[in-house]
Amino acid sequence: MDERLQKLARSSPNFGVLYPLKPLLSLYGAQAEATVFTNPNSSLVQAGQFGEALAGELVTRIGMGLPRDRVTSELACPVRQLGKMSLCPNPIRKSSARTSCGSRGTAARV
Numbered sequence: 001m002d003e004r005l006q007k008l009a010r011s012s013p014n015f016g017v018l019y020p021l022k023p024l025l026s027l028y029g030a031q032a033e034a035t036v037f038t039n040p041n042s043s044l045v046q047a048g049q050f051g052e053a054l055a056g057e058l059v060t061r062i063g064m065g066l067p068r069d070r071v072t073s074e075l076a077c078p079v080r081q082l083g084k085m086s087l088c089p090n091p092i093r094k095s096s097a098r099t100s101c102g103s104r105g106t107a108a109r110v
Contacts, residue, residue: 001027008034025053 001009001023008030010019015029032046 022053022057025050025057028053 005027006019006023009023009026010016012026012030012033014033015026018026018029028046028050032043032050035046036043
């Protein structure tokens with residue numbers, strides 16, 4: 001990771017504490033935080049990446065097993081997996097399924 005990005009992630013008042021544990025989470029959060037007023041669209045994308053990385057981390061930590069033929073498609077949308085386990089609130093599951101798991105026409109059913 002670039003030194004400037006490391007500095008941004010470490011110095012974030014809200015996400016810097018994550019840096020020693022998961023630098024990528026810290027970076028996504030810090031980038032969203034840093035651009036929220038100057039570039040809200042970019043901030044929204046970074047916040048989405050933070051959410052997806054966090055969901056992926058949760059899926060990994062709780063040790064969810066998937067059949068080998070479904071690993072790629074299911075892990076592409078960890079929010080769907082968390083939703084199936086009732087670990088993700090309904091409004092988040094529904095909106096995330098539409099936006100990050102495919103097009104609106106192929107939204108995941110949670």
